Amino acid sequence: MENSQVAVVMVPFPSQSHLNQLLQLSGLISFRGIPVHYVGSATHNLQAKLRANGLDDNTMAKICFHDLPTPPITTPEPNPTLDKTPIHISPAAEAYMNFRVPIGKLLQDLSTKASRIVIIHDLLLAEVVQDAVSIPNAESYAFNCISALNLFLILWEKVGKPFRVGEELEALPSVKELVPEMTIDFIASKSQNFKDRAGDIHNTSRLIESTYIDLLARKEIRGNKQWAIRPILPVKPGSNESSRHKCLEWLDKQAPKTVIFVSFGTLISLSDEEARDIAIGLEQSKQKFIWVLRDADKADIFAGETRRIELPIGFEERMEGLGIVVRDWAPQLEILAHKSTGGFMSHCGWNSCLESFTMGVPIAAWPMHSDQPLNAILIAEILKVGMVVREWTKKEEAVKASRIKNVVERLMASEEGDKIRKRAEELSTKIQQSMEEGGDSSKELDSFIAHITR
Numbered sequence: 001m002e003n004s005q006v007a008v009v010m011v012p013f014p015s016q017s018h019l020n021q022l023l024q025l026s027g028l029i030s031f032r033g034i035p036v037h038y039v040g041s042a043t044h045n046l047q048a049k050l051r052a053n054g055l056d057d058n059t060m061a062k063i064c065f066h067d068l069p070t071p072p073i074t075t076p077e078p079n080p081t082l083d084k085t086p087i088h089i090s091p092a093a094e095a096y097m098n099f100r101v102p103i104g105k106l107l108q109d110l111s112t113k114a115s116r117i118v119i120i121h122d123l124l125l126a127e128v129v130q131d132a133v134s135i136p137n138a139e140s141y142a143f144n145c146i147s148a149l150n151l152f153l154i155l156w157e158k159v160g161k162p163f164r165v166g167e168e169l170e171a172l173p174s175v176k177e178l179v180p181e182m183t184i185d186f187i188a189s190k191s192q193n194f195k196d197r198a199g200d201i202h203n204t205s206r207l208i209e210s211t212y213i214d215l216l217a218r219k220e221i222r223g224n225k226q227w228a229i230r231p232i233l234p235v236k237p238g239s240n241e242s243s244r245h246k247c248l249e250w251l252d253k254q255a256p257k258t259v260i261f262v263s264f265g266t267l268i269s270l271s272d273e274e275a276r277d278i279a280i281g282l283e284q285s286k287q288k289f290i291w292v293l294r295d296a297d298k299a300d301i302f303a304g305e306t307r308r309i310e311l312p313i314g315f316e317e318r319m320e321g322l323g324i325v326v327r328d329w330a331p332q333l334e335i336l337a338h339k340s341t342g343g344f345m346s347h348c349g350w351n352s353c354l355e356s357f358t359m360g361v362p363i364a365a366w367p368m369h370s371d372q373p374l375n376a377i378l379i380a381e382i383l384k385v386g387m388v389v390r391e392w393t394k395k396e397e398a399v400k401a402s403r404i405k406n407v408v409e410r411l412m413a414s415e416e417g418d419k420i421r422k423r424a425e426e427l428s429t430k431i432q433q434s435m436e437e438g439g440d441s442s443k444e445l446d447s448f449i450a451h452i453t454r
């Protein structure tokens with residue numbers, strides 16, 4: 001049943017986790033019979049399609065992709081310095097800044113065909129959809145790809161902390177100590193015209209962040225509707241036996257909760273020295289591991305060769321039976337869902353956090369940039385479902401192998417680690433219950449859909 005009353009236009013930011021989140025949301029909306037238009041450069045639309053996990057061909061075929069023209073996108077090499085802010089993808093972000101005119105045209109065109117246009121844009125791309133305000137039957141929603149905690153604290157500090165927020169939040173360090181000023185200004189500037197918007201959508205669960213979502217809704221901050229549409233994940237991912245990744249077969253042979261999964265997402269570039277320290281730390285911890293070791297995505301993932309990160313000579317041979325290094329695309333969600341996985345060393349990107357919370361895997365937090373230091377606090381201090389590897393107060397220093405060994409041992413093989421793991425499992429049980437049909441978070445998506453099709 002096509003609902004031609006409403007058309008949805010998705011405007012994702014061009015980096016993997018952002019592209020995928022809006023693609024997944026496109027799938028959920030299109031599944032309900034509402035036409036979805038997904039806009040981007042040809043390169044990034046292709047990236048989103050090729051890496052779409054969990055979306056079947058049928059759903060994909062229903063989403064209408066619009067390849068918008070961009071000037072050539074340069075692809076600087078990711079720079080493996082200690083400061084991991086992914087400035088190497090800024091040429092892609094800049095290219096997307098040209099989309100205001102073509103998106104305006106698309107909206108005009110659709111507005112004559114559907115009775116309502118619903119624009120869901122990445123928070124970071126507020127500028128390119130600003131012409132929506134001049135279309136009477138259009139309304140726009142910002143999709144927030146970071147945690148509600150981050151967004152709230154950034155905006156609350158930026159407007160001068162206009163109200164009290166309770167002891168727990170007030171005791172946290174100022175966001176200025178956690179997030180570079182450039183990032184704070186960037187996010188705050190994207191929020192300037194928020195009064196033009198009908199609401200914000202968060203990929204989070206009220207079980208984790210209801211306090212911050214309610215605070216965001218206050219009139220001094222947003223003053224509009226906030227929707228927390230849960231991390232929508234397949235509870236038992238990976239049913240296709242014939243396409244299972246070899247690391248899952250290796251996991252099958254390990255004892256329950258004995259393997260630590262190490263992965264730093266798609267935008268982090270480790271130096272050979274950092275990789276060496278991780279290798280030594282893992283080896284000395286004597287814990288089993290799966291380590292995904294890939295260089296960061298470039299602004300255009302199809303351009304040129306990817307640097308191969310070097311490991312100490314003989315490391316992989318010595319680790320045979322104890323751990324494996326994966327250099328291609330790894331099925332993160334299936335690894336986290338696997339019964340043998342008992343820990344996750346992560347950069348604390350919001351997607352990884354959500355996946356780990358949902359699958360009940362405690363986190364060894366190694367925040368790298370932007371929203372990640374605050375996510376590490378959420379993990380280790382607020383939810384208490386992990387411990388910190390990289391302390392942000394020491395961010396000017398490289399993390400030493402001895403520190404890595406110590407945290408891995410504590411997380412995987414100590415009473416302290418077991419307690420944390422138990423809390424992570426309890427949180428996961430609650431989240432999974434709320435994901436079921438009729439659970440709290442599935443209701444919120446239903447209510448969003450009901451709202452836009454009202």
Ligand SMILES: *[C@@H]1O[C@H](CO)[C@@H](O)[C@H](O)[C@H]1NC(C)=O
Nearest residue numbers: 021024025203231232351354
């Ligand atoms: C929310 O985040 C999870 C975890 O990364 C992701 O798998 C899911 O697709 C996202 N949902 C939406 C609607 O973007």
Ligand SMILES: *[C@@H]1O[C@H](CO)[C@@H](O)[C@H](O)[C@H]1NC(C)=O
Nearest residue numbers: 056057239240241242243244
């Ligand atoms: C399972 O994966 C294989 C290999 O990628 C593919 O050919 C097959 O169609 C998949 N089966 C299902 C049911 O998705």
